Amino acid sequence: MFNQLLEFRNTKLLVQAFTNKIHEIEYFQKTGQQYQYGNNEDFSIAGQQLLEFYFYDYMLLQGFPNQQSQFKKPSDIIQLRQRLINDKYLSEIAILLSIQNLLNIGNQKSLKNNPKVLSDCVKSIIGAHYYDKQNDLEALRDIIHPIVVQLLNKGEQITRTQWKYNPKSSFLEYLNSYKGELNINPKLTIEWKKDDSILNQNKSLYLISLELNSTMKVQKVGINKRETEQSVYLEALLQLRNYHTRNYQKQKKLNYKTEIQENQGESELSTSLDSTLNNQDLSYYSFTEKTLDKLQLNFDQQLNLMLEQLANE
CATH class of the missing domain: 1.10.1520.10 (Ribonuclease III domain)
Structure with missing residues (x-):
């Protein structure tokens, strides 16, 4: 042990x-x-x-x-x-x-x-x-x-x-708590049969099965119906918890992988934009002193013209 x-x-x-x-x-x-x-x-x-x-x-x-x-x-x-x-x-x-x-x-x-x-x-x-x-x-x-x-x-x-x-109550409570997250539809089956062994010819047995989904099933045999049923629900509860934990970890890893892929996509897009900008022929317009003088001259001429018009009025 x-x-x-x-x-x-x-x-x-x-x-x-x-x-x-x-x-x-x-x-x-x-x-x-x-x-x-x-x-x-x-x-x-x-x-x-x-x-x-x-x-x-x-x-x-x-x-x-x-x-x-x-x-x-x-x-x-x-x-x-x-x-x-x-x-x-x-x-x-x-x-x-x-x-x-x-x-x-x-x-x-x-x-x-x-x-x-x-x-x-x-x-x-x-x-x-x-x-x-x-x-x-x-x-x-x-x-x-x-x-x-x-x-x-x-x-x-x-x-x-x-x-x-009461394992049955705990099982149902747990199932209802995570109803939206677990794809579980439990189906309970109870069969009654006689014990064929020589020592227990006059005793009956209960075969109780609880199917959680296509891959998970709990089955037990016992003389006492209630105790056998509770034992089935107890084991089913443990399996359900483990199943939920595994699915949660699996989804967590999937989300993490998706996040990494999205980050990589954004990184590649950023790199592509940088490359495009680097390859473009960007020209810059520079003002020479002559250009500035010309702009200044035009402004002075316009101002004088306005003053002359005001004087004539």
Whole structure:
């Protein structure tokens, strides 16, 4: 479940994430040289922030906060996050990955099983992934969301029924909110059939399908009609959000490309006009001193003529 947490392209980052500051200090004391990989202190701080962010991100994708659940306000999610992101639960994840056997902590071997040390190491690995994945937030989401799910299950054992969350209502609300942007016409199909297995001969099953469009369809089978239907709508909601996000990013790239093409067109037009002007034979008329004298003479003659006419009157 968490194996991808240890999958790095740059293994130096992983080694640094495994290295406690104690190891770096002892190395310097013994050799007089700096440990080439550094320590995981900064990674741990970054990992804490990323874990908190994606915890909230996960809850938003599940439709929280909402008035129909116990998480009615953003502060409710924050309080839950504060209870669950702790050394105890994170150290248990570290033990599942046998991180205690990989940890660099100098001669302080007893600290290899310390919950705080193991918890910091998990955070450090998360922080190191930010750099290893070259700031790819989608890749980080795929890595961190399973940790969030583990924290929710391990910590409070909160189920969807306890949340009193209605995925169908959230799905329809989301669909109506972006009705003009999404080309989605959902079609729900419910089929009833008997279970052919020997152990469940007297039980009936519900096959529930929700077709969003020609390429997206969610289908589930269950004994309880309502729970199966809600499960279908929950998965459909997640697919719809991802579909909307992909379309938005695609449209954004298209608009950016169009803008670049328009700017290039304007640039080419400007260059063409400049070239035309440069190639034209532009002549300039200059006034010589003789021309100015002639203009001045004509003016004087006209003035004298006017004065003579006035005198004769």
